[in-house]
Amino acid sequence: MQGSVKYTYPADGFYGPFGGAFIPELLQPCVEELRSQYLSIMAEPSFLHQFEALLKDYVGRPTPLYYAHRLSKHYQSHIYLKREDLCHTGAHKVNNTIGQILVAQRLGKQRIIAETGAGQHGVATATVCALMGLECIVYMGEKDIVRQAPNVQRMKMLGAEVRPASSGSKTLKDATNEAIRDWINNPSDTHYIIGSVVGPHPYPDMVSRFQSVISQEILWQLKEKTGNENPTRIIACVGGGSNAAGAYFHYLERESVELISVEAGGMGVHSGKTAATSQIGTQGVIHGSMTLLMQTKDGQIVEPHSISAGLDYPGIGPMHAHLIQSKRAKVVAIEDDHAVKAAFLMAKLEGIIPALESSHALAALDELELKPNDINVINLSGRGDKDLNTFMNHTRHE
Amino acid sequence: MNRLQQLFNRKAGNILNIYVTAGYPGLHDTESVVLSLAEAGVDIIELGIPYSDPLADGETIQASSQQALANGMGLSLLFKQVARIRLKSQIPIVLMGYFNQMLQYGIPAFIQHCETSGVDGLIIPDLPIEIYQRDYAHLFGASTLSLSFLITPQTPEARIRKMDEASNGFIYMVSVNATTGTETKVSTEYFERIKGMGLKNPRLIGFGIKDSAGYNQACSYADGAIIGSAFIKFIASEGIGKVKDFVGGIRGLE
Ligand SMILES: Cc1ncc(COP(=O)(O)O)c(C=O)c1O
Numbered sequence: 001m002q003g004s005v006k007y008t009y010p011a012d013g014f015y016g017p018f019g020g021a022f023i024p025e026l027l028q029p030c031v032e033e034l035r036s037q038y039l040s041i042m043a044e045p046s047f048l049h050q051f052e053a054l055l056k057d058y059v060g061r062p063t064p065l066y067y068a069h070r071l072s073k074h075y076q077s078h079i080y081l082k083r084e085d086l087c088h089t090g091a092h093k094v095n096n097t098i099g100q101i102l103v104a105q106r107l108g109k110q111r112i113i114a115e116t117g118a119g120q121h122g123v124a125t126a127t128v129c130a131l132m133g134l135e136c137i138v139y140m141g142e143k144d145i146v147r148q149a150p151n152v153q154r155m156k157m158l159g160a161e162v163r164p165a166s167s168g169s170k171t172l173k174d175a176t177n178e179a180i181r182d183w184i185n186n187p188s189d190t191h192y193i194i195g196s197v198v199g200p201h202p203y204p205d206m207v208s209r210f211q212s213v214i215s216q217e218i219l220w221q222l223k224e225k226t227g228n229e230n231p232t233r234i235i236a237c238v239g240g241g242s243n244a245a246g247a248y249f250h251y252l253e254r255e256s257v258e259l260i261s262v263e264a265g266g267m268g269v270h271s272g273k274t275a276a277t278s279q280i281g282t283q284g285v286i287h288g289s290m291t292l293l294m295q296t297k298d299g300q301i302v303e304p305h306s307i308s309a310g311l312d313y314p315g316i317g318p319m320h321a322h323l324i325q326s327k328r329a330k331v332v333a334i335e336d337d338h339a340v341k342a343a344f345l346m347a348k349l350e351g352i353i354p355a356l357e358s359s360h361a362l363a364a365l366d367e368l369e370l371k372p373n374d375i376n377v378i379n380l381s382g383r384g385d386k387d388l389n390t391f392m393n394h395t396r397h398e
Numbered sequence: 399m400n401r402l403q404q405l406f407n408r409k410a411g412n413i414l415n416i417y418v419t420a421g422y423p424g425l426h427d428t429e430s431v432v433l434s435l436a437e438a439g440v441d442i443i444e445l446g447i448p449y450s451d452p453l454a455d456g457e458t459i460q461a462s463s464q465q466a467l468a469n470g471m472g473l474s475l476l477f478k479q480v481a482r483i484r485l486k487s488q489i490p491i492v493l494m495g496y497f498n499q500m501l502q503y504g505i506p507a508f509i510q511h512c513e514t515s516g517v518d519g520l521i522i523p524d525l526p527i528e529i530y531q532r533d534y535a536h537l538f539g540a541s542t543l544s545l546s547f548l549i550t551p552q553t554p555e556a557r558i559r560k561m562d563e564a565s566n567g568f569i570y571m572v573s574v575n576a577t578t579g580t581e582t583k584v585s586t587e588y589f590e591r592i593k594g595m596g597l598k599n600p601r602l603i604g605f606g607i608k609d610s611a612g613y614n615q616a617c618s619y620a621d622g623a624i625i626g627s628a629f630i631k632f633i634a635s636e637g638i639g640k641v642k643d644f645v646g647g648i649r650g651l652e
Pocket of ligand 1: 092237241
């Protein structure tokens with residue numbers, strides 16, 4: 001049906017060998033309801049109209065594609081920043097939550113659940129629930145509730161209930177398990193807004209489509225600025241992979257455009273304290289999807305480590321597993337210290353404080369062979385206000 | 399014919415299947431718990447392979463899995479424990495586990511070690527029928543193991559028939575659409591409807607059954623019942639020495 005498209009859409013729910021819906025029968029009614037309707041809902045004129053209007057007037061799209069003069073000079077190569085940090089709530093996450101809340105309304109759901117790690121997706125979900133007047137419950141690992149207190153306060157102020165996930169390792173993967181269990185127990189009135197291109201089909205596809213607005217804008221913005229829609233490469237950080245999926249989407253089949261996926265190296269890829277999923281992970285099933293994940297040889301899921309809570313996930317979206325395994329995307333791992341340094345460089349050269357997640361993408365510039373005429377587009381997925389404490393503590397220790 | 403199929407040939411109705419997490423409460427308690435259950439007249443043992451992320455399970459089974467993992471439980475040890483049980487008992491044993499563990503072990507090796515240790519059947523809650531048929535049926539289908547699928551009150555009839563066709567164990571009727579151990583009112587309409595379908599496999603009802611009333615109700619609509627969370631709670635508070643009392647309490651004076 002999708003012709004010769006190799007990477008953009010899943011076939012039967014699978015991106016190559018990855019994806020699918022490995023879910024208990026208990027979850028089938030929820031997932032099947034969504035799967036059978038998401039494409040037709042997303043094609044409705046009234047949906048498209050409302051989605052576009054909200055992205056424009058509420059989120060503040062299109063976000064600028066900014067030519068970073070001093071950073072370009074520093075690296076002796078052309079660098080454009082896609083300013084997702086200027087989205088309402090401070091990150092790209094809201095593109096997806098706006099889309100999903102409109103789907104949830106059309107499915108007649110009154111109750112919204114979500115998982116969150118750093119709290120960014122939780123805040124973006126609480127925001128759209130407030131906007132639409134829907135009940136909102138956000139599952140968050142007990143440990144993360146302590147680590148990310150300001151975002152917990154934001155969610156509460158927006159009217160959401162933050163429920164601690166106290167099972168397992170008490171972090172993002174467990175918050176995701178709890179949200180899935182909640183959905184099993186409340187199939188009829190609840191929609192689960194997943195925060196990245198992870199989970200069972202159709203989530204990876206649906207979330208990619210909502211985030212694809214990022215590359216849709218890059219196409220014309222770059223043409224306007226350079227006369228050419230295609231950059232040399234696009235660089236994005238990958239936790240679950242939603243900002244990368246959005247920045248890549250319309251370029252996936254244009255194989256001359258390099259895609260650079262930046263993972264969190266943590267304290268070092270082989271240090272045992274890392275979130276470099278594609279490098280130390282192996283094929284398996286996590287949260288209903290066949291993908292690459294960090295696990296023991298017995299198949300128990302391993303807790304990742306990254307200085308950035310948004311990259312601290314033991315899996316990776318199935319689309320990215322496919323892009324990496326088929327060598328369409330190249331992977332770079334950036335360690336904690338390096339990401340922090342990149343954030344300071346950006347702050348001083350451009351007057352922009354990037355999110356820790358996005359700082360990983362910036363740091364990748366040091367790892368690539370950049371030529372003077374190259375056009376590099378970096379997806380600046382979020383702003384760094386939420387990370388100020390980490391930045392300050394980190395420099396104090398240096 | 400495996401022990402599970404022999405049981406169903408021999409006995410119709412009032413079948414009691416008790417679930418326990420392997421390696422719980424103590425790493426080496428699996429054998430004595432299973433043997434006590436067998437002695438107490440339980441018909442089938444469902445041994446849970448503890449997993450770090452058991453999506454379909456409620457708090458009780460999650461906690462028991464976590465404890466078993468902390469005890470050091472793993473698949474290789476589980477196969478050794480089953481082999482030891484087989485020296486003393488021929489009670490049908492079904493393994494319940496999440497698909498990722500089997501995938502990492504290697505499906506062919508997993509099947510082979512199930513067969514050689516004396517496992518009779520499998521329940522894999524997160525392997526849906528479509529993916530099973532497409533990618534894995536040729537592997538499991540060629541083994542002596544019986545595969546059982548879960549159905550819920552929401553499962554459409556055509557899907558139930560597909561599972562019944564693909565299965566050679568039992569149909570695991572989840573009593574309510576909820577995670578294990580949830581106490582919700584069951585729908586007898588659902589029990590009647592499935593009973594009227596004339597499925598080729600026996601039907602066992604599970605999830606949320608905790609006492610003799612629940613057991614008797616299940617037996618009046620199906621071939622038997624599966625009890626999990628209630629038994630885990632019992633051994634958590636009473637220890638593993640009184641397993642017979644638990645079974646006696648469920649079965650009463652049958
Ligand atoms: C600013 C920012 N960038 C990136 C991510 C990582 O998510 P993803 O890989 O889905 O874009 C997050 C997650 O919280 C984030 O807040």
